[in-house]
Amino acid sequence: MKKNVALQELLEYVKEQKFKKGDRLPSERDLAGILGISRTTIREALRILEERGIVSARRGSGVYITKSAEAMALDENSYPPDEETRIKDQLEARFMITPVIIRCAAGRATEEEISSLRNCIVSMSRAIVARELRQLVDADCEFHRLLAAMTRNHKLIKIMDLLNTGNEIFWEYFIKNDEFVNNVIFAGFVEIVNAVKRKNGDEAAELAKRNIVNACEWLSRIKDTHYSDILGITKN
Amino acid sequence: MKKNVALQELLEYVKEQKFKKGDRLPSERDLAGILGISRTTIREALRILEERGIVSARRGSGVYITKSAEAMALDENSYPPDEETRIKDQLEARFMITPVIIRCAAGRATEEEISSLRNCIVSMSRAIVARELRQLVDADCEFHRLLAAMTRNHKLIKIMDLLNTGNEIFWEYFIKNDEFVNNVIFAGFVEIVNAVKRKNGDEAAELAKRNIVNACEWLSRIKDTHYSDILGITKN
DNA sequence: TAGTGGTCTAGACCACGCC
DNA sequence: GCGTGGTCTAGACCACTAG
Structure with a gap:
């Protein structure tokens, strides 16, 4: 599924750009452009990250990282709902x-x-x-x-x-x-x-x-x- | 939110049409037409019903009711108690x-x-x-x-x-x-x-x-x- | 093969935060 | 007012099931 691919790419992107806890991600529309994917699909990936407590969306403001990179790496492997x-x-x-x-x-x-x-x-x-x-x-x-x-x-x-x-x-x-x-x-x-x-x-x-x-x-x-x-x- | 309204209308519709446990609902596309709402939104409402165990979707076949009318009524009454x-x-x-x-x-x-x-x-x-x-x-x-x-x-x-x-x-x-x-x-x-x-x-x-x-x-x-x-x- | 659910897209409008 | 996330839409294609 593309949303899972998007999810992985998103995590990859966050790592590359060295985003840290508390940082704001690019807007959903920008992310859609960056990752070459529709906003709906990006949102689905973000929703999953939000459920996992990695990210938190604030209406009118942006999407913020709520978990440290180490914690993210830690449970990255424990979450594939296979x-x-x-x-x-x-x-x-x-x-x-x-x-x-x-x-x-x-x-x-x-x-x-x-x-x-x-x-x-x-x-x-x-x-x-x-x-x-x-x-x-x-x-x-x-x-x-x-x-x-x-x-x-x-x-x-x-x-x-x-x-x-x-x-x-x-x-x-x-x-x-x-x-x-x-x-x-x-x-x-x-x-x-x-x-x-x-x-x-x-x-x-x-x-x-x-x-x-x-x-x-x-x-x-x-x-x-x-x-x-x-x-x-x-x-x- | 429209998806919540859709959810209520969907339950209403099921009751009206006297659908029972095991029955197949109209297709998502038909439901969209019947309730005058986009398929995406219908799907969102169905997803919620699926989570609540009321309904079960089978790819290539249809959406089926998995809960008896009594159980649904019980579920509905689960909040009005004193x-x-x-x-x-x-x-x-x-x-x-x-x-x-x-x-x-x-x-x-x-x-x-x-x-x-x-x-x-x-x-x-x-x-x-x-x-x-x-x-x-x-x-x-x-x-x-x-x-x-x-x-x-x-x-x-x-x-x-x-x-x-x-x-x-x-x-x-x-x-x-x-x-x-x-x-x-x-x-x-x-x-x-x-x-x-x-x-x-x-x-x-x-x-x-x-x-x-x-x-x-x-x-x-x-x-x-x-x-x-x-x-x-x-x-x- | 026809019809179904599963997924994705591009675009629109709304409600809210911030400047 | 502008940009943000939140919601909804119409339409497309795919994978699967069933007749």
Whole structure:
């Protein structure tokens, strides 16, 4: 994508021109001319830099550098939102957040809601048999959405919605191996529901964590990455 | 902004046309025509809906609804609840999520980022003296945003953004009492930064929790509600 | 092959900061 | 008033999906 190229060129340009923290960049229109690219695309690149906290735009004034060159160099390598990073971020976020929500949910769930969870698991099972990635992801989302709803906390529901986006990225790998999905992940979900039914929040949370640990280990095996790093850093 | 208007109209249109989960929306070009708006703007609105997990775009195929009507209604109602509920949800969510993120941040923060945290605290202090609610809330948001950025995890940053919305609701109460804000909350932030500097994630997380506990207790005193219920249910 | 989302472009107008 | 970032537009081409 050109915006990513623009982003790299922009960083290169900043380095060349020896811009420092606090300096003002050329205007968006000038940058567009300098880098031979449309202003819209430049803006998209700047937006990304702003998200990363490297740059800050002030209306009517200009775009300013807010991060030192050293800090920029430091996280330059850590930011390509490539597939590896997305998988890692997604798994880590789920590992950190989901158990907390499930622990809370276990204390507040009704019998009826637990039946809904069971129904979800049935859908999941069907999707696995039919090898329907989309249905599997949907069932997984629904499962987690229900758990979040049990907390009766609107904010937590929204957070779960956020966590529920972008999971295809690893389900895609899981669904390739029936045995793993069935005996490990799927069985894990069943155990979680049982723990929730017993209103044992701590156990449910622990099971949720273990499920993600298992997922990480399996992914590490079939890919050449070490997802298990996540666990050491964020141990609860 | 027109994209926000477009977003509302889009939701309205979906409701009118009785689109359901799994249905395909008209193409972006058609929607542009229907709503009388450029495709770029429509795309921006769709991007937001995609982030919220309401919709999912498939290249070469179309844009599909991924959330049931009930879930959408739930989402819509997630903000009109009464003030009590909003405060409770907000505090509870922060109590559950923030410590986990801070623990992770403590293990990955750079010296420079810690300086930024300190700067934030200075802004906060100034805002308190000037009794500027808006600046105080901004500084609080920035403080938490920085902490989330230290995790280097895009998802967690987004989650923190979500947590950062709607906090005016209790800052409004806090700012009325200088002594409390200064000696309890503000001092708590300073301690958190120190713990982060020592890379002591567990302590930082514990301090973050205690800060929210203190906030709950103080709110319970000045209002006739028992916010401390939150703590028993979600103890870690 | 026709239609879709993904990306990029050039140009326009607005709201705001600064001189 | 001038230059800035913020927003919107119409149109183009590409890569992909599906019939």
